[in-house]
Amino acid sequence: MTSLPRPSQDIPDIAIYQRRESGVRSYSRSMPRQFGRAQGVWIHDSQNGRYLDFLSGCSTLNYGHNHPVLKQALLDYIESDGIAHALDLHTDAKAEFLETFESLILKPRDLDYRAMFTGPTGTNAVEAAIKLARKVTGRELVVAFTNGFHGMTLGALACTGNAAKRGGAGVPLGHVAHEAYDGYYGPDVDTAALLEQRLSDPSSGLDAPAAILVETVQGEGGLNAASPDWLRAIAAIAKRHGALLIVDDIQAGCGRTGGFFSFENMGFKPDIVTMAKSLSGMGLPFALTLFRPELDIWSPGEHNGTFRGNNHAFVTATAALRHFWSDDRFEKEVRAKGDLLGRRLDRIATRHSLSTRGRGMMRGIHVGSGEIAASVTSACFALGLIVETSGPHDEIVKVLAPLVIDEATLGAGLDMIERCVGEALNATCGIAAE
Numbered sequence: 467m468t469s470l471p472r473p474s475q476d477i478p479d480i481a482i483y484q485r486r487e488s489g490v491r492s493y494s495r496s497m498p499r500q501f502g503r504a505q506g507v508w509i510h511d512s513q514n515g516r517y518l519d520f521l522s523g524c525s526t527l528n529y530g531h532n533h534p535v536l537k538q539a540l541l542d543y544i545e546s547d548g549i550a551h552a553l554d555l556h557t558d559a560k561a562e563f564l565e566t567f568e569s570l571i572l573k574p575r576d577l578d579y580r581a582m583f584t585g586p587t588g589t590n591a592v593e594a595a596i597k598l599a600r601k602v603t604g605r606e607l608v609v610a611f612t613n614g615f616h617g618m619t620l621g622a623l624a625c626t627g628n629a630a631k632r633g634g635a636g637v638p639l640g641h642v643a644h645e646a647y648d649g650y651y652g653p654d655v656d657t658a659a660l661l662e663q664r665l666s667d668p669s670s671g672l673d674a675p676a677a678i679l680v681e682t683v684q685g686e687g688g689l690n691a692a693s694p695d696w697l698r699a700i701a702a703i704a705k706r707h708g709a710l711l712i713v714d715d716i717q718a719g720c721g722r723t724g725g726f727f728s729f730e731n732m733g734f735k736p737d738i739v740t741m742a743k744s745l746s747g748m749g750l751p752f753a754l755t756l757f758r759p760e761l762d763i764w765s766p767g768e769h770n771g772t773f774r775g776n777n778h779a780f781v782t783a784t785a786a787l788r789h790f791w792s793d794d795r796f797e798k799e800v801r802a803k804g805d806l807l808g809r810r811l812d813r814i815a816t817r818h819s820l821s822t823r824g825r826g827m828m829r830g831i832h833v834g835s836g837e838i839a840a841s842v843t844s845a846c847f848a849l850g851l852i853v854e855t856s857g858p859h860d861e862i863v864k865v866l867a868p869l870v871i872d873e874a875t876l877g878a879g880l881d882m883i884e885r886c887v888g889e890a891l892n893a894t895c896g897i898a899a900e
């Protein structure tokens with residue numbers, strides 16, 4: 467028997483948040499509950515409600531909440547007075563992480579990268595990546611793509627497409643050209659060829675770029691998945707024009723699309739890769755910028771930071787690598803579940819003449835408008851399913867279930883989405899939980 471969610475009906479007292487927390491808060495507005503505990507795919511609120519989590523911290527909790535193996539590793543480490551903070555000093559925890567990352571991730575994939583521990587969030591990893599690309603090439607421009615999302619600090623924000631997010635910058639965002647992502651003008655326009663044409667034309671007005679920055683699947687921008695052909699073409703363009711290829715794998719990496727990296731088996735190797743979100747495996751802040759050793763021209767402390775390398779995250783990340791990535795079992799399971807997810811979303815789409823997006827366990831369904839998507843997600847929440855939207859108009863219902871979910875529970879959550887999409891499209895979505 468699959469367990470089902472048990473949403474609580476009462477909205478708790480949220481006066482403290484309204485009184486003291488900045489208006490910048492966002493997810494909490496559409497889920498006005500107060501959460502306390504979480505385990506696996508379930509998150510519990512303070513009123514004994516239980517919710518199925520198809521958001522997973524935007525792919526930060528790929529291995530679920532409080533995975534027992536990761537939790538035990540961290541408890542043991544703290545119990546033994548393991549180092550919590552050490553700037554960038556050598557620590558046992560860091561050595562174990564680097565050795566495990568080398569032996570389980572890099573070597574089997576024939577990847578030779580240096581690891582730079584940046585500040586602990588994704589945007590820090592992107593800042594370091596574009597800063598290094600500019601330093602290495604002596605060029606200023608970064609080519610990013612329509613609907614790309616790369617973070618909120620100025621350099622990464624300049625690479626982000628979303629106008630509302632960009633509007634918060636308060637200063638001009640420059641030195642980035644936003645070119646068309648795969649499929650932007652529909653299936654018949656080869657946007658890689660357009661980019662090649664612009665870069666090859668000395669009079670196009672597009673400067674030679676330091677880097678081309680790309681997500682293989684656009685997490686926030688609408689779950690658009692670039693084809694392997696397109697990505698290979700972009701990699702070749704970068705090489706031809708002396709630009710470094712940066713793959714932002716912050717959301718699509720750590721197994722979300724099947725492999726540890728989202729670009730595996732596609733026939734190209736990025737010069738630089740950014741990782742964060744699920745890297746620690748347990749929702750701890752932890753980010754990494756990887757690059758070819760020849761690019762490592764940083765001088766000591768040139769890109770500094772107090773929280774470079776989070777030792778607790780080293781411990782949980784190492785435990786996650788050992789538990790999930792020492793053979794191909796997990797990867798195969800994720801691929802099978804990703805296929806199931808794809809089939810189920812395609813079925814909903816076919817029934818209602820909608821379309822689906824994405825790859826692996828990173829997929830969504832375009833429901834027509836942001837308004838319909840919002841009514842789908844709020845109806846799902848009323849049934850006890852946490853699911854969010856994505857895309858330029860928030861018109862894609864995005865499914866980011868924990869990768870460790872069993873097929874029955876995945877199916878139960880998708881049943882709820884199917885029902886709420888049907889009801890929202892019939893504009894009769896006044897659902898109460900059964």
Ligand SMILES: *Cc1c(COP(=O)(O)O)cnc(C)c1O
Pocket residue numbers: 524586587588589590592615616617618681685686714715716717718742743
């Ligand atoms: C979330 C995300 C970022 C930013 O990470 P933060 O930890 O929020 O700073 C950058 N790139 C992509 C693709 C992301 O999904």
